[in-house]
Amino acid sequence: MTELAIRLRGAVKRYGEITAVDGLDLDVPEGTCVGLLGPNGAGKSTTMRLLTAQAIADEGELDVLGFRLPEESKMARAQSGVVPQLDNLDTTLTVEQNLLVFSHLYRIARGERGAAIERAITLAKLGDRRDTKVSKLSGGMRRRLLIARGLVHRPRLVLLDEPTVGLDPQVRQEIWALIDALRADGTTILMSTHYIEEAQRLCDTVLIVSHGKAVAAGPPSDLVQEYAGREAIEVYGPPPRLAEVEQEAAAAGMRTRRTGTSVSILGIGSNGFAVEGERRPANLEDVFVLLTGEEIA
Amino acid sequence: MAVAESKRLGRLERPALTGVLVREAVNYSSYWRSSTFSSTVEPTIYLLAFGFGFGSIVSTIGGLDYVQFVGSGTVATAVLFSSAFPAMFGTFVKYEFQRTYDAILAAPVDTEELVSAEALWIATRAGVYGCVPMLVAMAFGLDPAWGMLAVPFINWIAGFGWACFGIAVAGYSKSMENFNYIVSAVLTPLFLLAGSFFPLDNFPEWARVLANLNPLHQCVVLVRDAVVYGWDGWADLGRLGFLVVFGLILWRIAIDAMTRKLID
Numbered sequence: 059m060t061e062l063a064i065r066l067r068g069a070v071k072r073y074g075e076i077t078a079v080d081g082l083d084l085d086v087p088e089g090t091c092v093g094l095l096g097p098n099g100a101g102k103s104t105t106m107r108l109l110t111a112q113a114i115a116d117e118g119e120l121d122v123l124g125f126r127l128p129e130e131s132k133m134a135r136a137q138s139g140v141v142p143q144l145d146n147l148d149t150t151l152t153v154e155q156n157l158l159v160f161s162h163l164y165r166i167a168r169g170e171r172g173a174a175i176e177r178a179i180t181l182a183k184l185g186d187r188r189d190t191k192v193s194k195l196s197g198g199m200r201r202r203l204l205i206a207r208g209l210v211h212r213p214r215l216v217l218l219d220e221p222t223v224g225l226d227p228q229v230r231q232e233i234w235a236l237i238d239a240l241r242a243d244g245t246t247i248l249m250s251t252h253y254i255e256e257a258q259r260l261c262d263t264v265l266i267v268s269h270g271k272a273v274a275a276g277p278p279s280d281l282v283q284e285y286a287g288r289e290a291i292e293v294y295g296p297p298p299r300l301a302e303v304e305q306e307a308a309a310a311g312m313r314t315r316r317t318g319t320s321v322s323i324l325g326i327g328s329n330g331f332a333v334e335g336e337r338r339p340a341n342l343e344d345v346f347v348l349l350t351g352e353e354i355a
Numbered sequence: 356m357a358v359a360e361s362k363r364l365g366r367l368e369r370p371a372l373t374g375v376l377v378r379e380a381v382n383y384s385s386y387w388r389s390s391t392f393s394s395t396v397e398p399t400i401y402l403l404a405f406g407f408g409f410g411s412i413v414s415t416i417g418g419l420d421y422v423q424f425v426g427s428g429t430v431a432t433a434v435l436f437s438s439a440f441p442a443m444f445g446t447f448v449k450y451e452f453q454r455t456y457d458a459i460l461a462a463p464v465d466t467e468e469l470v471s472a473e474a475l476w477i478a479t480r481a482g483v484y485g486c487v488p489m490l491v492a493m494a495f496g497l498d499p500a501w502g503m504l505a506v507p508f509i510n511w512i513a514g515f516g517w518a519c520f521g522i523a524v525a526g527y528s529k530s531m532e533n534f535n536y537i538v539s540a541v542l543t544p545l546f547l548l549a550g551s552f553f554p555l556d557n558f559p560e561w562a563r564v565l566a567n568l569n570p571l572h573q574c575v576v577l578v579r580d581a582v583v584y585g586w587d588g589w590a591d592l593g594r595l596g597f598l599v600v601f602g603l604i605l606w607r608i609a610i611d612a613m614t615r616k617l618i619d
Contacts, residue, residue: 073619104619110461113619132364132463140461146454148378150385159381163374163462207458 062121063088063215063246064109069118071104071270078104080270081118088214091237091247093261095254095342101270102250103143106219109248110135123215134215136165139208143220143250145200149193153184153203156192157210164211174210181236182206198229205236209245216240218249222256234259254343264342268350278342285348286340292320293335303333315347324348364463367471371464375472378459383480391484398433398488402426405552406495416554419583426492427582428551430506431513431574434485438477438514439542442521446473446613447531456617466614474518474606481514482507489582502581509581512598513574519605526612550575570601 064086071079079101086092094102107113109122111131120127122134147156157175166174179188182202184195192200201221208216221237222230237260241247251257257264258278265275274281293303300321307314310331313324323333324344383390402425410421417424449455459469486506493499524537548555548562549571555563566572573594580587 071619107619112457112460112617132465135461136364136463138461140458142454142457142461144454144457146458148382148453148455151381155381159374159378160458160462162370162377163459163464165370165374165463208461 061088061124062086063123064092064248065119065121066105066108067119069105069108069120070116071101071108071113072116078270079108079115082267082270082272084265084272086215086246086248088246089244090262091241091249091260093257093264094248094250094267095252095257095264095346096250096267097252100252100267102252102267103219104270105267106140106217106248106250109217110138110140137213138215138217139211139213141205141208141216141218141221143223145204147192147200147204147207150191152189152191153179153182153195154188156203156207160207160210166211174212178206178210181209197225198232201225201229201233202236205233209240213245215246215248218247220250220252222251222253230256254341258342266342266346266349268346273349274345281345282340282342286344287325288340289326289337290340290344291323291326291333291335291337292317293323293333294320303335306333307331313348315344366465367468371468372472372475374462374464375459375469376476378455379473379476390480394433394437394484395487395491397436398429399491401429401432402488402491402495409552420496422492422495423497423583424579425552426488426495426497427579428549428575429488429492430485430510430578430582431549431571432546432551433488434481434510434514434574435517435542435546435571437484438481438517439521439524441480442473442477442518443525443534443537444531445477446522446525447528447534450525450613450616456613460617466617467610469617470519470522470610470613471606473522474515474609477518477521478511478515481518482511485510485514489578497582500582502586505581506578509574509577509595509598512595512602513570516570516598516602516605519602519609522609523605523612526609526616545569545571548572570598573597 062085064084066082066084069079069082070077082101082105084105094105096102104113108115108120108127111128114128123137125131125134127134148159151159154175157178161171161174179185182205184199184203187195187199192203195203205221218237222233225233234256237247237249241260249260261278263276264278264281266273266281274285276284293300300316303321303323304314307323312331315322315324322344323331323335324340324347326337402422405425406422413421415421456469460466489497489503489506524534528534548566548569550566555566558566577591577594580591
């Protein structure tokens with residue numbers, strides 16, 4: 059049986075009246091990439107903070123790499139790497155100095171420190187920028203350095219909090235390649251994201267979260283097949299036409315959602331409903347809407 | 356990797372403290388010039404201003420040349436300026452704007468270790484920078500004394516307490532504007548009631564009693580004894596003990612403040 063790198067049972071985190079994480083169960087088997095998929099405010103970042111004991115759960119059981127949280131969090135953190143959503147690099151330091159600092163913070167032995175920093179620089183593809191101050195790096199370079207910083211000690215588990223948020227498409231592709239390489243290397247990854255494509259491309263399993271709760275879990279293709287069927291139809295037209303299509307679909311018991319200038323009719327094929335429009339494969343976003351009634355981004 | 360695989364990690368571990376200190380030291384390499392400039396020029400200006408200003412009116416105080424009096428007294432001021440203020444502003448910037456502490460606490464470092472290491476670093480800087488007024492005063496005629504060798508140590512103890520004070524203030528504050536209350540209502544009165552620039556002998560009784568509870572005043576007296584008057588036995592030991600207790604209490608308060616701030 060596969061060991062679990064992360065095991066959450068009934069995790070609850072409240073901030074006053076707001077329940078950010080509401081009885082969350084989460085399993086991350088070792089050597090897999092699991093995605094926490096949900097809109098802003100779904101509780102993804104709070105879940106990440108719970109896993110490093112920077113937030114303390116009000117209820118529930120939390121185990122990371124076999125250590126019970128929050129009591130044994132320090133041991134778990136020693137073997138985990140965290141890539142935060144917000145860039146918190148030391149901007150007045152160079153690439154190499156940033157990595158040097160974290161090689162100390164992650165307690166890499168003196169004799170191994172140089173090699174670890176070199177490996178991280180190579181991973182981030184910043185060999186020619188090692189002496190450049192972070193403030194002079196582009197957004198993509200900074201993000202690559204942020205990831206390399208979290209990997210400098212070769213952690214067993216990596217927590218990636220919205221790793222590509224705010225990046226342009228080209229840089230996003232670079233980061234995906236980096237994460238994919240990490241995944242191929244057998245590192246366990248828990249990644250929060252609200253990008254559907256990111257979750258579909260990189261994750262073995264996806265946990266869809268809404269209002270701090272898990273609403274579905276499984277491999278992306280299985281979830282799509284199970285909840286959204288094979289296809290959706292997108293109908294384009296002026297607002298009155300879109301409203302009409304929504305009414306027709308609702309009358310036929312179909313779920314719809316607005317996607318910008320169009321209406322998507324989900325679960326096509328389940329009851330013979332037909333309408334003129336562009337057919338497209340169903341996706342995780344459709345699953346999310348079907349399960350929660352919310353748009354994901 | 357050489358990280359503990361199964362060993363239980365405890366409190367206040369040396370590797371965690373070292374990690375935070377290394378970060379500070381590496382950062383310091385990028386701003387030591389400006390920091391050293393202000394720490395050197397500021398007390399020099401104080402000495403020149405008070406020395407030539409008051410010095411022309413008051414020749415001696417308590418048997419000391421006014422330059423000697425101010426030169427030894429400004430040491431405590433320099434300690435305060437190089438510990439409490441950087442601790443307040445630096446801590447706030449690091450947790451609120453740079454999010455540095457989020458990154459550090461994701462590593463195997465606890466808040467207690469983070470606060471302790473930050474205070475140790477600031478105390479060490481204050482220990483060194485606090486000596487500058489004394490060295491400047493020597494250029495203006497302060498005689499060398501063996502007791503001067505103890506000044507960095509006294510500064511370090513006082514600086515640790517003030518660093519923890521600054522960290523605690525930053526930890527409990529919701530915005531940097533709140534620092535104005537602390538500077539005006541706490542630090543300025545303590546600064547003026549320290550006996551750095553003028554003796555407290557003519558103050559009312561209650562003010563002199565209060566001054567004894569002022570860590571800055573205790574630091575001034577200790578440094579003055581070390582530098583010019585000579586040690587005052589148990590009384591100085593008591594003053595040192597006072598500064599140690601001040602540091603220890605503020606240390607725990609700073610840890611509490613930052614735990615509330617950094618851990619949800």
